[in-house]
Amino acid sequence: MEQPAAPGVAAAEGGEHPAGPGRWLSLIGLVLVLAFAGVAWVQSRALGLLNDTVSYQGDSLVWSFYQLEAETLRLRQVLDDLADHPQASGLEAVRDRYELFVSRISLIDPHRTRAVLSDLPRQAEVLAALQAFVQHADPLLAEGEGGARAGDARVWHDLVHRLDWLAAPMRELALQVNQAVGEQVTRRNEAVRLQNRLAIGLTVFQSLLTLAFAIIVMRQIRALHQRHHRLEQLAQHLQEARADAEQASRAKSAFLANMSHELRTPFNGLLGMLSLLEATPLEAQQRAHLATARESGRHLLALLNDVLDISTLESGRLEVHPHDVDLRGLVHDVAALMGTHARAKGLPLHCEVAPEVPQTLRADGKRLKQILFNLLGNAIKFTPGGEVRLEVAVRPAAGGAPERLALQVSDTGIGMDAATLARLFQRFSQGDASIQRRYGGTGLGLEISRSLARLMGGDIEVDSAPGQGSRFTVTIALERVQAPAEAAPPPSTAPVPAALSAEVLVTDDHPVNRSLMQAILQHLGHRVHLCENGAEAVEWLRQHRCDLVLMDVHMPVMDGLAATRAIRALPPPACDVPVIALTADAFDAARQRALEAGMNDFITKPVQVPVVVEALRRFVPRLAAAEDSSPRATQPVLQPEPGPAPGPGPTPTVAVSAAVPAFMPVSSPASSPMITSPAPAAPRPRLRVRRGEIAEWLDLEAIAEICVTVGLEGYRSLLAGLLAESSPALDELLRALDPAADPAAIRGAAHKFKGAVASLGLKRLAATAKAWELASAEAPLEAGQREQAAQALRDGFQHTRALCLRVGYLLA
Amino acid sequence: MNPSFAIPRRRVLLGAALAAALWRPASALDRPQGRVVLTIGGLIGEKNAAARAEFDMAMLAALPQHSFSTRTPWYPAARKFTGPLLRDVLAAVGAKGQTLRAVALNDYKVTLPVEDCKRYPVVLARLMDDQPMPVRDKGPLFIIYPFDSDEALRSERYYSRSAWQLKHIEVE
Numbered sequence: 001m002e003q004p005a006a007p008g009v010a011a012a013e014g015g016e017h018p019a020g021p022g023r024w025l026s027l028i029g030l031v032l033v034l035a036f037a038g039v040a041w042v043q044s045r046a047l048g049l050l051n052d053t054v055s056y057q058g059d060s061l062v063w064s065f066y067q068l069e070a071e072t073l074r075l076r077q078v079l080d081d082l083a084d085h086p087q088a089s090g091l092e093a094v095r096d097r098y099e100l101f102v103s104r105i106s107l108i109d110p111h112r113t114r115a116v117l118s119d120l121p122r123q124a125e126v127l128a129a130l131q132a133f134v135q136h137a138d139p140l141l142a143e144g145e146g147g148a149r150a151g152d153a154r155v156w157h158d159l160v161h162r163l164d165w166l167a168a169p170m171r172e173l174a175l176q177v178n179q180a181v182g183e184q185v186t187r188r189n190e191a192v193r194l195q196n197r198l199a200i201g202l203t204v205f206q207s208l209l210t211l212a213f214a215i216i217v218m219r220q221i222r223a224l225h226q227r228h229h230r231l232e233q234l235a236q237h238l239q240e241a242r243a244d245a246e247q248a249s250r251a252k253s254a255f256l257a258n259m260s261h262e263l264r265t266p267f268n269g270l271l272g273m274l275s276l277l278e279a280t281p282l283e284a285q286q287r288a289h290l291a292t293a294r295e296s297g298r299h300l301l302a303l304l305n306d307v308l309d310i311s312t313l314e315s316g317r318l319e320v321h322p323h324d325v326d327l328r329g330l331v332h333d334v335a336a337l338m339g340t341h342a343r344a345k346g347l348p349l350h351c352e353v354a355p356e357v358p359q360t361l362r363a364d365g366k367r368l369k370q371i372l373f374n375l376l377g378n379a380i381k382f383t384p385g386g387e388v389r390l391e392v393a394v395r396p397a398a399g400g401a402p403e404r405l406a407l408q409v410s411d412t413g414i415g416m417d418a419a420t421l422a423r424l425f426q427r428f429s430q431g432d433a434s435i436q437r438r439y440g441g442t443g444l445g446l447e448i449s450r451s452l453a454r455l456m457g458g459d460i461e462v463d464s465a466p467g468q469g470s471r472f473t474v475t476i477a478l479e480r481v482q483a484p485a486e487a488a489p490p491p492s493t494a495p496v497p498a499a500l501s502a503e504v505l506v507t508d509d510h511p512v513n514r515s516l517m518q519a520i521l522q523h524l525g526h527r528v529h530l531c532e533n534g535a536e537a538v539e540w541l542r543q544h545r546c547d548l549v550l551m552d553v554h555m556p557v558m559d560g561l562a563a564t565r566a567i568r569a570l571p572p573p574a575c576d577v578p579v580i581a582l583t584a585d586a587f588d589a590a591r592q593r594a595l596e597a598g599m600n601d602f603i604t605k606p607v608q609v610p611v612v613v614e615a616l617r618r619f620v621p622r623l624a625a626a627e628d629s630s631p632r633a634t635q636p637v638l639q640p641e642p643g644p645a646p647g648p649g650p651t652p653t654v655a656v657s658a659a660v661p662a663f664m665p666v667s668s669p670a671s672s673p674m675i676t677s678p679a680p681a682a683p684r685p686r687l688r689v690r691r692g693e694i695a696e697w698l699d700l701e702a703i704a705e706i707c708v709t710v711g712l713e714g715y716r717s718l719l720a721g722l723l724a725e726s727s728p729a730l731d732e733l734l735r736a737l738d739p740a741a742d743p744a745a746i747r748g749a750a751h752k753f754k755g756a757v758a759s760l761g762l763k764r765l766a767a768t769a770k771a772w773e774l775a776s777a778e779a780p781l782e783a784g785q786r787e788q789a790a791q792a793l794r795d796g797f798q799h800t801r802a803l804c805l806r807v808g809y810l811l812a
Numbered sequence: 813m814n815p816s817f818a819i820p821r822r823r824v825l826l827g828a829a830l831a832a833a834l835w836r837p838a839s840a841l842d843r844p845q846g847r848v849v850l851t852i853g854g855l856i857g858e859k860n861a862a863a864r865a866e867f868d869m870a871m872l873a874a875l876p877q878h879s880f881s882t883r884t885p886w887y888p889a890a891r892k893f894t895g896p897l898l899r900d901v902l903a904a905v906g907a908k909g910q911t912l913r914a915v916a917l918n919d920y921k922v923t924l925p926v927e928d929c930k931r932y933p934v935v936l937a938r939l940m941d942d943q944p945m946p947v948r949d950k951g952p953l954f955i956i957y958p959f960d961s962d963e964a965l966r967s968e969r970y971y972s973r974s975a976w977q978l979k980h981i982e983v984e
Contacts, residue, residue, distance in 0.1 A: 067918070071918065096917070096947070099946070099947035099948045100917055100918050100947060100948075100977070102947075102948035103947060103948045103949065103950060103977065106948075106949070
């Protein structure tokens, strides 16, 4: 582009005339200036001409010559009269006329005429003759002695004669002057005419240039308009393209979300099968391969979970749902759970909550837990030795920033260099390649955590140096809530009396979900029937009655919505059964669809025990009535008592209750943070725990997930129900294994037992049960095998129980 | 009546009283003592002859004198002109008209508006370069506009109004 000053011009013209209009404009501008200058010159010339004219017209030359001639004739007349009639008055008249005559001579003096006329041939000669006449006449006409007398007729005749002699040359001169002036006037007129023509020509030229200028400007404006129009069109296309791209991106994210959701189910199956394989007799080589395969599977599953969150994040559906959260309880739960993990690795986990941190605040507790699990998990993962610390404090409002809650996770681990820090929150980046190889992980967790923190009005800050450990600080907007003076007691999660027990139909295609729901409901004292899809459920309802249906929405064969419609089409009373949707889809649209299909309510996954209790209370009227008439006095011991509530003032920040595992360090601001060594606060079975044994027996991640769902206390309740000294579940299985019992019952009992223990993360025990379930499916078990199986299960049960007691999931 | 006129007229009256009061009744305008160089006729209030006012050089010289130098079309160089202001002369005769018809010795006639005398210090020149002007040099009286003071005056209109060899003014 040659003319950066006028890029629009060049661009509008395209590549053919890169400098066309711009150069033309400059040229026309220059010529216009020249034309103006020319017009100005012509005008000034015309003015000069006019001024010349004025000055020489000051006294008309021709008129002067005429006057001189007239005065000459008048003088001759009075001289003639005097010669004929000599008298004094006549002489006086001659004298007056003579003076006038002389005064006219000066008018034809060359100094006046020369400015206008070139020298006239006769002028000097005539002037000389006139002056000679004056010289001759002056003495004659002088008054007094020297002058002639009136009677001197001869003198007057002589003067007349002389004047006659002058007449001819004077007339000729007058004619010459007349002609010369005429010539002069003609020349001047011609000059004026020429200048007028020039001026007209210049004006026409100027007009043409102005016209050309205007045309070019018009063209430019039109080109600009067109360009503007094209740009607008382009912008519109871009917007459409962007909308398309966003649509595609959303579709992709939704696809990813669905896929990862769908993939989790087979993965669970795969992992279960691997565990089962592990329980069979294997060579060392095979066992190692199996361990690798299982580890890979677990890794994939973790990756899948992260992808699910990321997809949700990308499709813009990641949401936080703030509610009143018991923050101290939440921190307490997280610390207790992660303390188990840290301990498995030999790391102490310190937890400090500053006194000014409110007991209750408004936040999304589940998401907050997710962030803390991620950060603490990382800290534990990347810390080979030393300690991990969780500190909660309030950042006061400062500099326009609002008051915030700061949760700081610090470790003494490997730390990160600046380059690693810079790409820490980038997707799929995790330290450097070697770290990734060494520690595994997807690197998605931090991004999700940060997105969540930002959704909660805060962020995550990182401070780290290689070898110095890392410090992650999560800040979220601190929304204080007035702690309700009389907090409504949470719905009792204690088992209801058998008389009140409800029959609940759970329909879910996911075995783990089924097991969990079964565990929860059975723990609550209800009877449960399980179905794997909607068709099965509808079929079961034709034959049986129940008090409540919990229905997954997305299922194979027949989904929850279709099943509900089918149920509502059944003959009464089956059609009146309350149906509650179970779904991970927490959108209003999904809720609306569920209600339209005839469902009564909506429980979002992961399910929380209190929500289930509440739903049962609402839809099974006799439960609500019983609750009202017999309050909590009859609650069994399975409901853990809350610790002493921290009151206002400098009370210890974390309530130390019997529920807190003793190895969890608890600090108070009054004393310096201290690490309590794992000293049992209550008598515990002396059990030697191998390094890594806890992780081998217990699926800590699954337990963490359950705890996220039902809380640590909830989990403890569930576990206590399952692992009671005399466990009904185990007893049922052992009865089936009795040599006297029907061999066909073994498989069902083993399956049921396996589902229950697996859903609570007791993976080794579940694997054992599953192995026998499979074995019994292949061929009826011999008596010896039954005994072997019963022994294995009893041993596994006891060991699991001991481990759970040891780490605090079970209370002695 | 121009207030500046009061004092000169009083002086004229005093001179008249000293010279001729004994045998002639006091008049607003003296009779000319010398040769009459200017007559003014028409719409005038003061007269010293039948239906007109007559001036000799002495009477004109007795009026307040005004001088300036200016270039003219009639002389190659600037000349100094001296004489009474035309408006003073008109005031002396009590002129009431709007236009003046100036008549020269050779019967040249030109009309000029009285307004000119009010707007410009138009001089009725009787001296050129402090010398009386003979008839053969455009004398004895010459109406002169101050051409050099205003560009508008340097035009044929005012040159033609500058009557020379002036002998009579008719107030109309």
